[in-house]
Amino acid sequence: MQTVPDLQNNMSFDDFKTEVLNDYKIAVMSRECSLLGRREVLTGKAKFGIFGDGKEVPQIAMAKAFLKGDWRSGYYRDQTFMMAIGEYTIEEFFAGLYGNTNLEHEPMSAGRQMGGHFTTHILDENGDWKNQTQQYNSSTDISPTAAQMPRLLGLAQASKIYRQLENIQQDKFSVKGNEVAWGTIGNASTSEGVFFETINAAGVLQVPMIISIWDDEYGISVHAKHQTTKENISEILKGFQRDTNTNGLEILRVKGWDYPNVVETYAEAASIAREEHVPVVIHVVELTQPQGHSTSGSHERYKNKQRLNWEADHDCNKKMRDWIIESGIADNETLLGIERNIKKEVRAGREKAWTTFIDPVKKEKESLITVLNNLVELSKNPKELTKTKNTLVSIKEPTRKEILSTARKALQQSIGNQNTERQRLCDWVNDYFNFIQPKFSSHLYSESEKAASKVTEIKPTYLDNAPLVDGRIIIRDNFDTIFNSHPEALIFGEDTGNIGDVNQGLEGLQNKYGELRIADTGIREATIIGQGIGMSLRGLRPIAEIQYLDYILYCLQIMSDDLASLHYRTKGRQKAPLIIRTRGHRLEGIWHSGSPMGGIINLVRGILVLVPRNMVKAAGFYNTLLLSDEPALVIECLNGYRLKEKMPNNMGCFTTPVGVVETIKKGNDITLVSYGSTLRIVEQAAKELLEAGINAEIIDIQSLIPFDINHDIAKSIQKTNRLMVIDEDVPGGASAYILNEILNTQNTFMYLDSAPKTLTSKAHRPAYGSDGDYFSKPSVEDVYEAVYNVMHEVNPKNYPALR
Secondary structure, three states: OOOOOOOOOOOOHHHHHHHHHHHHHHHHHHHHHHHHHHHHHHOOOOOOOOOOOOOHHHHHHHHHHOOOOOEEEOOOOOHHHHHHOOOOOHHHHHHHHHOOOOOOOOOOOOOOOOOOOOOOOOEOOOOOEOOHHHOOEEOOOOOOOOOHHHHHHHHHHHHHHHHHOOOOOOOOOOOOOOOOEEEEEEOHHHHOHHHHHHHHHHHHHOOOEEEEEEOOOEEOOEEHHHOOHHHOHHHHOHHHEOOOOOOOEEEEEEEOOOHHHHHHHHHHHHHHHHHHOOOEEEEEEOOOOOOOOOOOOOHHHOOOHHHHHHHHHHOHHHHHHHHHHHOOOOOHHHHHHHHHHHHHHHHHHHHHHHHHHHHHHHHHHHHHHHHHHHHHHHOOOHHHHHHHHHHHHOOOOOOHHHHHHHHHHHHHHOOOOOOHHHHHHHHHHHHHHHHHHHHHHOOOOOOOOOOHHHOOOEOOOOOOOOOEEEHHHHHHHHHHHHHHHOOOEEEEEOOOOOOOOOOOOOOOHHHHHOOOOEEEOOOOHHHHHHHHHHHHHOOOEEEEEOOOHHHHHHHHHHHHHHHHHHHHHOOOOOOOOOEEEEEEOOOOOOOOOOOOHHHHHHHOOOOEEEOOOOHHHHHHHHHHHHOOOOOEEEEEEOOOOOOEEEOOOOOOOOEOOOOOOEEEEOOOOEEEEEOOOHHHHHHHHHHHHHHOOOOEEEEEOOEEEOOOOOOHHHHHHHHHOOEEEEOOOOOOOHHHHHHHHHHHHOOOHHHOOOOOEEEOOOOOOOOOHHHHHHOOOOOHHHHHHHHHHHHHHHOOOOOOOOO
């Protein structure tokens, strides 16, 4: 629906008139959706509403400059833009409000996100890439303020990579890097740190990115004077303004209600970004929010009468309407006719969306009532069942919660009626769960043929005289093979490029593959992850390096809110197979030897979490992931780079399977489960325990997410009947997750003859130095004594007390 007035090429007045009136129709349609959407919430049909009213005109201008192949990374006010590019209909607007779980009717998220969160499909139903160059692209929105900014950086950087790198496959993803990444953000959200981090990184990288700042002077109820120095974000960004001698950004400012000027401003910005690959900020001022922040309250609570009057006078739709009449494009009667017709269209679209949403639910209700009627007839105590059934009958427009809750309550009330009709109800409930639950829970991880768990394991092979080398050499040579065979692969992070990372795992590779592919970044973890998300959405295979595991906390929000939920919140219609490389567990001090795994694994469900014990295993994981379509975090052992390992002779080919544990020592007395650097401690303790007559089996988890998909740990416990989890995290951290997987998911409690035990670090951060490590984290002696004490409880005669 892009209809750009071509003011520079002698567009006829009639064509111009048609163009402007079409734009006005879109603005009015969007506003009517917002107004009626609020009513749907207030009358109870929808749960919550957050709309784009007051931002219609500049979003139409943005849509005019937005070309096929371009990308959007925005927030929940952009409904007019999505309508203007033809990717959002009236019916889809209301389907999102109602939470329709049918992807055909609610393509933004299939009801998984609240309305106002937008996306386009870049994958087909099989999880394969669509041709991004032939469609308008929107990355999937998230609610956390400014969190769309890091991803925007990566979307823009992809164009730079595609423009400047040769021998890289661009089909489906780029046309010589001509695509612009468009970001949108509210003025108050520019106070967030990730906004400034993104602005700075964009200026350094010089990428084709345009950020629109919708400025209505408020952040919910809080005025700009409490948000922004000088109450003016473009003013305080002036230090980033480019000039003839330095890089930087182009900063433009325009009144959002001034239709002709805002259209020209967006055309100018698009030209700069697209042709010069220079980032642009457009500060769109004097906008309004006619219905307030959301349906949670009225803006009359915090805006005085003078402000409300000003907003009424400067409403961008009203201003555009006045300009149309003043310019002789249309008269009042013509516009009134347009407005009346659009009101009818919006109401009709609402009714169609509601009918489409509620009719399948009504059929499900009737199906259950049929089952309940038959059950009541055979019931020994029909009174309660009849009451429960009639309550559901009385609900004209039920939710699925009400339907299933009724069925489960009926099961409770008919426990004593063991007959065919009760079994039929049991079957109905089970079938309903199987039918409905995936609508809310599918696609947390890849369900395609490229899922990491489907990659075939290829073991490393070795020459008879394979040399023992430092672990870093194995990682380095494997990366060398990766970058040679995967031209779409690149890696970036702090100290990653010039010096080849702090542990020399990339030594010499920047000289070989160039600064674009082996790149240094600033100290800015959130946007390092954002770069990776954006580039992976556009078909590249980025590896984002976070220097130490402890520093993951800086970017954990972006990993959790954006990357981990991306595939899920699009119901499998977008993917970002980013590989995050870091190193951790044991080294020195509070911030270089942490292992905050419990927090990580519980915040990043949707991302694979892999914990290799050595560099061969780590290299195998990278090879596996490059054959898959899933995001992953690989945590290398920080103290393993100088340890000797045999050099494989099939670099780049061998794969470490995800979700598969490895038994690294056989035993019969107890199963010891651990991962990463701690395994070396466990192995040494197990050798010493053999001298005491205790033969422990050691299992390397290798993959925390997914976890032991073959249940090999359960098989070990069936043999040993005892379990201990050894972990460097705090008490109740990753060990709690591991125990839950083993005891509940694998149902091993019945095989245990002794209580399952955990051995973890102390609750505080690890202290500095060798003594600090010894008194903070599990030691060989700790493992020995903990295992010995278990055996002492079993047989005190053979294993007398140690101390």
